[in-house]
Amino acid sequence: MAEKVKKISALKEKEGISQPETLNREVVKQLQSSKKKELSIDELVSGILDQNQATLSRAITIIESTAQKHQQQAKSIIDNCLPHANRSIRIGITGVPGVGKSTFIESFGKLLISEGKKVAVLTVDPSSSISKGSILGDKTRMEKLVKEKNAFIRPSASGDTLGGVARKTRETIILCEAAGFDVILIETVGVGQSETAVHSMTDFFLLLKLAGAGDELQGIKRGIMEMADSIVINKADGENLKAAKIAKNEFNRALHLYPAKESGWAPKTILCSALKNEGIAEIWEVVSDYFETVKSNGYFQHKRKEQNKFWLMQTIESRLKSEFYANPLVKVELEKQLLALDKNKTTPFEAAEKLLSMKN
Amino acid sequence: MAEKVKKISALKEKEGISQPETLNREVVKQLQSSKKKELSIDELVSGILDQNQATLSRAITIIESTAQKHQQQAKSIIDNCLPHANRSIRIGITGVPGVGKSTFIESFGKLLISEGKKVAVLTVDPSSSISKGSILGDKTRMEKLVKEKNAFIRPSASGDTLGGVARKTRETIILCEAAGFDVILIETVGVGQSETAVHSMTDFFLLLKLAGAGDELQGIKRGIMEMADSIVINKADGENLKAAKIAKNEFNRALHLYPAKESGWAPKTILCSALKNEGIAEIWEVVSDYFETVKSNGYFQHKRKEQNKFWLMQTIESRLKSEFYANPLVKVELEKQLLALDKNKTTPFEAAEKLLSMKN
Numbered sequence: 001m002a003e004k005v006k007k008i009s010a011l012k013e014k015e016g017i018s019q020p021e022t023l024n025r026e027v028v029k030q031l032q033s034s035k036k037k038e039l040s041i042d043e044l045v046s047g048i049l050d051q052n053q054a055t056l057s058r059a060i061t062i063i064e065s066t067a068q069k070h071q072q073q074a075k076s077i078i079d080n081c082l083p084h085a086n087r088s089i090r091i092g093i094t095g096v097p098g099v100g101k102s103t104f105i106e107s108f109g110k111l112l113i114s115e116g117k118k119v120a121v122l123t124v125d126p127s128s129s130i131s132k133g134s135i136l137g138d139k140t141r142m143e144k145l146v147k148e149k150n151a152f153i154r155p156s157a158s159g160d161t162l163g164g165v166a167r168k169t170r171e172t173i174i175l176c177e178a179a180g181f182d183v184i185l186i187e188t189v190g191v192g193q194s195e196t197a198v199h200s201m202t203d204f205f206l207l208l209k210l211a212g213a214g215d216e217l218q219g220i221k222r223g224i225m226e227m228a229d230s231i232v233i234n235k236a237d238g239e240n241l242k243a244a245k246i247a248k249n250e251f252n253r254a255l256h257l258y259p260a261k262e263s264g265w266a267p268k269t270i271l272c273s274a275l276k277n278e279g280i281a282e283i284w285e286v287v288s289d290y291f292e293t294v295k296s297n298g299y300f301q302h303k304r305k306e307q308n309k310f311w312l313m314q315t316i317e318s319r320l321k322s323e324f325y326a327n328p329l330v331k332v333e334l335e336k337q338l339l340a341l342d343k344n345k346t347t348p349f350e351a352a353e354k355l356l357s358m359k360n
Numbered sequence: 361m362a363e364k365v366k367k368i369s370a371l372k373e374k375e376g377i378s379q380p381e382t383l384n385r386e387v388v389k390q391l392q393s394s395k396k397k398e399l400s401i402d403e404l405v406s407g408i409l410d411q412n413q414a415t416l417s418r419a420i421t422i423i424e425s426t427a428q429k430h431q432q433q434a435k436s437i438i439d440n441c442l443p444h445a446n447r448s449i450r451i452g453i454t455g456v457p458g459v460g461k462s463t464f465i466e467s468f469g470k471l472l473i474s475e476g477k478k479v480a481v482l483t484v485d486p487s488s489s490i491s492k493g494s495i496l497g498d499k500t501r502m503e504k505l506v507k508e509k510n511a512f513i514r515p516s517a518s519g520d521t522l523g524g525v526a527r528k529t530r531e532t533i534i535l536c537e538a539a540g541f542d543v544i545l546i547e548t549v550g551v552g553q554s555e556t557a558v559h560s561m562t563d564f565f566l567l568l569k570l571a572g573a574g575d576e577l578q579g580i581k582r583g584i585m586e587m588a589d590s591i592v593i594n595k596a597d598g599e600n601l602k603a604a605k606i607a608k609n610e611f612n613r614a615l616h617l618y619p620a621k622e623s624g625w626a627p628k629t630i631l632c633s634a635l636k637n638e639g640i641a642e643i644w645e646v647v648s649d650y651f652e653t654v655k656s657n658g659y660f661q662h663k664r665k666e667q668n669k670f671w672l673m674q675t676i677e678s679r680l681k682s683e684f685y686a687n688p689l690v691k692v693e694l695e696k697q698l699l700a701l702d703k704n705k706t707t708p709f710e711a712a713e714k715l716l717s718m719k720n
Contacts, residue, residue, distance in 0.1 A: 167709055305701070308701040308702070308708050312715075315712035317677070341665070344442055355672075
């Protein structure tokens with residue numbers, strides 16, 4: 001049909017050179033045959049424990065799936081991985097687009113690998129579903145790191161809600177830890193609410209900044225600085241170096257104004273040039289210092305426990321709400337109460353009581 | 361007993377002049393007799409509608425009470441006042457301690473009264489229960505305003521939660537409106553979460569600042585500036601005037617960096633000296649401009665509807681949570697699940713599911 005319509009179009013192109021096929025039939029065949037070979041839970045789990053990255057990827061895909069049958073599988077995989085998890089250090093990395101997060105993670109990741117670490121890189125980017133924006137959550141941004149056999153890069157889980165994305169990321173962390181990764185880097189873009197979520201699932205929170213631009217210009221929210229365990233001023237090279245040194249002093253002054261952290265750790269500002277690979281070793285030293293401090297003073301375990309509680313409460317709250325509003329009686333009454341509210345015939349508190357009485 | 365101990369104290373004062381009684385027996389008698397005369401709902405409501413401030417005060421006390429019998433009375437009073445409410449303009453005023461909120465409210469309130477308005481001043485200060493701090497939420501701070509017959513000043517409702525305090529304040533607004541107050545000023549201290557609550561119950565949000573001090577030094581959160589419909593730089597007199605003018609330009613520049621407001625209103629920075637009564641008339645002009653703008657473009661009604669929805673949802677959420685955690689089965693299981701979490705035998709998400717299954 002489309003072909004026929006085209007033939008009468010005034011815009012018809014000269015025929016003669018046929019367009020290349022957009023599908024590679026050979027690849028499709030391979031994909032289809034590999035799809036058929038579904039792995040059992042046992043095979044998936046032992047693959048993960050054997051540090052097989054392909055199996056790890058497939059297991060993560062199951063976790064990310066919203067299909068009913070996958071959810072039961074996901075639960076079994078996680079249950080089997082849990083005894084082997086929780087042995088990594090988890091580092092959150094945030095900063096606005098353009099600050100050089102990918103380049104930084106490449107340099108930092110390569111250093112860690114050269115020290116014998118296994119590094120997993122995950123991204124949390126719910127912005128595509130929430131604010132319609134997006135970071136380039138893609139392996140192709142980290143060309144060098146992706147070639148390392150001890151590196152595993154997984155782009156953002158997708159989902160309708162930040163809560164959903166966060167859950168999948170948390171579960172992916174467990175799988176990566178079971179697969180023997182020592183360091184989990186979790187990247188997020190420093191706008192919106194995702195950095196609060198990432199802060200709540202990592203041990204160390206690193207904020208990347210640039211010299212010169214004010215907070216408003218960098219689009220970063222003020223609260224983020226308070227979360228940071230370290231501020232890294234990237235692109236501190238060449239002509240930028242002077243401004244970066246000034247910024248370092250300013251940030252250090254600003255950090256002093258915040259109340260002391262429960263961790264007993266005093267956040268530090270560090271200069272680096274990820275592109276020129278300068279300052280990266282110093283950052284790793286600071287991060288190592290941090291982990292030495294919090295592991296010896298007990299804060300490390302304490303924080304992980306608090307994070308578990310936080311996610312437990314969060315999950316319960318969001319489910320209580322979604323179940324309540326899904327109740328057909330509540331749906332009908334909600335319309336009525338909103339109308340009464342609009343006409344000032346009730347107060348929000350009376351309306352809430354009326355709605356809550358529908359529940360039981 | 362205390363008397364006896366005192367007699368052997370080396371610090372004992374010379375006797376001879378007896379201390380004045382700390383209780384005025386006559387006043388106590390009056391108070392006791394007035395306590396006996398409990399007013400009926402009808403008497404309370406007609407007193408409010410007759411603009412009797414003593415009756416209004418008694419009704420607010422019933423609303424603030426946590427006693428069971430008062431809660432039913434409160435509901436009836438509010439129901440009867442609702443048809444006469446919603447006719448005022450509600451202005452939120454925030455700023456850190458020391459910025460001069462009381463002096464400002466005195467000057468501003470007196471101007472409004474001179475223009476024939478009736479002015480109610482309420483304070484929201486949950487800090488005493490949450491952060492153990494407190495502002496001086498007291499009539500005595502506004503000596504001049506308190507003498508005006510068209511002014512009504514009511515210190516902060518107390519409560520365990522910000523939600524509880526906010527509810528009582530929202531209900532007090534209804535009563536004040538039914539009592540014929542045209543302008544409701546709601547004061548809060550610009551730290552913590554109370555200004556978000558106040559922002560969610562007012563039409564216009566005014567942020568008081570001082571020149572010279574940075575945001576960190578003023579202890580105010582960055583998000584507050586985004587909420588402001590106007591920034592007023594107080595104490596812009598004498599030696600401060602030059603710095604205040606510079607600050608005005610800076611704030612105006614900063615305000616431009618925020619995205620345009622849904623109200624179609626561009627926030628303005630104004631200089632004033634509440635103490636010297638300078639700039640107060642200009643502020644009232646700006647506020648009046650605002651209400652003209654938002655009443656003609658429909659945002660005024662829209663915002664009140666959204667606020668009603670916000671408080672409806674807030675109330676439902678907090679009740680769903682408190683009921684869930686009060687469930688004895690949940691309490692027992694929560695302990696178990698937290699233990700399992702601490703031992704990494706479960707994930708927060710699995711634990712949440714287990715707990716949620718207790719509910720039904």
